[in-house]
Amino acid sequence: MENTTPNKAPYLEMKGITKRFPGVLALDDVDFSVELGKVIALVGENGAGKSTLMKILAGVYEKDQGEIFIEGNLVDIQDPLSARNLGVRVIYQELMDIGNMDIAENIFIGREKRKGIFVDKNAMHEEAKGLLKRVALNVDTRTQVAKLSIAQRQMLEVAKALSLDAKVIIMDEPTSSLTETETKVLFGIIQRLKEDNVAVIFISHRMEEIVHISDEVAVLRDGKMVGKLAKEEIEEQRIINMMVGREISDIFAKEDAEITDIALEVKDLNTDFLKDINFHVRKGEVLGFAGLVGAGRSEVMRAVFGIDKKESGQIYIHGEKVEIKSTVDALKHGMGLVPENRKEEGLVLGMAVKENISLASLKKLSQFNFINKKQEAKLADDYIKSFQIRTPSQEQLVQNLSGGNQQKVVISKWMAMEPDILILDEPTRGIDVGAKKEIHLLMSRLAKQGVAVIMISSELPEIIGMSDRIVVMHEGRIKGEITQENASQENIMKMAIS
């Protein structure tokens, strides 16, 4: 291997990239460049635009504006295939291999080597062996992929990228499912890729890894590139300060409410993912759950609400120990849950607004199993009016409503059930500013009425503005608790990522 000094001019340049999704400006005039033989870390909060930027580079999304250059030449990346042909390769978080096929077959899938009309297995295995060596994966090329560990499968993805002559390899949170030793091995490979003059774009939330492996850090915030740090400037605190720093002004602040007795207490909750979860929430309180996507916040709520199985742990409601084995039990004890994905878990899209609103309170609206349709219509009407749900009629199918109005229907459903404890999982995600404020106002009003509110949110200003206390989670554990007075975006983020 001749030791050429890495090319100093950027190999790949993205200039003025803009991408709009309905209602959101996902990327706003973003510049981004990578050099061969370097590792650049791309960081930012959830929703900052990292994935969108990389998907544009990989040809999954089309950009609205902007240009991409490779070695100074303007290129047109229309689809994943053209990205691949230009030497750009993504290794996704969820692995894309085919478990029941062997290593060589996976590497050469779709471009099998041939001898006449037959697949030339020997040639494929021969070349696969060489590739495995380059990524330090020491297994037989005839091994079934399903038998490999996740780390090994990631190595395999890298090998596949190399066989495609990739010049730019994008790794999207590659270490999120790896053990410490596996991570070390992966870093060894990244080191080797650098020596092979490959550019690596590394997306991660783990600060120590970023500090350790990167030659450069690029920080995205709310779809804008806020800055770049060179090798000698890379420092954990500095990165965090760049990541956060959004204005809190457009967020509704929770009004004062009388905080009284403990409504819900969870003790020593464990599942296959969650470890030693302990927390409580009081009447009139809003308890925020902060953390990165995948930290286990929704999983806690699903376990508490009886959707997922618990391995161990106790739940106390108003001081009394209760068994919650199913959602039926959860409702019986006065709990409501506005789930994370309103379309998949919150609504019956093909049913009317009215029927969705009444779904969790049918018993209250009926005598001898017969629904009192007048009462039901009145209930729906009350919520449509007081909550300003924009719908032509209560008979309208929910699927025809906008996202914000759909979310209001989900929340109405739970308000109608009159819960003592209401859990809201990302209640304002993907909702316009107006509807967002209304939802904040509503949560505040509920707390005033003495409801104990738990809110999961990935938006730090929302968490800080709305919560009396904030629980921060990281990788299935509770990392700590912060009161509202002490909360800042910086200290929450710091807890959430390390």
Added chain:
Amino acid sequence: MTDKTIGKQNGFTAAVKRAVKSSSFNIFIVLLLMSIAMYIVSKPFRSIDNVLSIARNFSTYAITGIGVSMVIIAGGIDLSLGSVFGFAGVIACMGMVNLGWAVFPSILLGLAAGAAFGLFNGMLVVRAKLPPFIATLGTLSIARSLCYILTEGYPVTGVPTTFLFLGQGYITGIPTPIWMMIIVAIIFAVFLNNTITGRRIYALGGNEEATRISGININRVKLLAYTLCSLLAGFAGIITASKLGVGQPTAGQGFELDAIAAVVIGGASLDGGEGTVTGTILGAAIMGVLRNALVLLSIKSHWQSLIIGFVIIIAVTADQLKKSRGK
């Protein structure tokens, strides 16, 4: 329009408007056009006797269809109902002939036998978590085999003549099976539209996860849907046994196809969440008129199944097209 948010629609014109807008209206038009066409081309079609005979024949399809429509609305499927239909008929007849029971208790015995298979199907789906297609396919085979085992393959003969009233009798000039269909239709239309359980069946088929998170015991709803489905299939089987005057171990073979077709033609979606009793009855009527027309037009029986197969495919295709346009 100031009063838009309130679903107030009273009066005759509003009722007509609602009927025209409902999905059943299209099916009704199809049925009407088919009947008019047959009225023009076929003289025997025009007689009242023929009309009543068509209705008597499709009433068993409609009753079974109403049963399976509940499973389909809940997002499942039941392929076993033809066998359960036969089994319930055989058991009811054996109650009278072999056990010497009176007519009414024997009918109840047959109904219980049908419902038991529904409960079995439901348990396989809910507890063993089998896909409904596989679970009920197994039951299809088991129930049919039990018919043969119990009867050794011979029809159960010698039922009391009072039993024949259910399938062959008339009340105020209209065949008893038609009355039975009307009663079943009213009960289950009210059940699906006005009770909590009915609403939950629709919600379950529309979105199982959202229904579960809304604190609804979805397993119980599923069990009930399968049980009611088999109960009604059994009832139709008993009516048919009465019509035939014997407990035929082969009765209801291939019946699932016609019943499910009636439901789908009637506007139910195999994805769940949609379907009505009215639609199912209209769907069964279309199947009835179609079969009658094929006979009256002297189309060879070998060809009849072929034509019916195509009608089912066309109905489902139309449903799919409607959906993809809606998206």
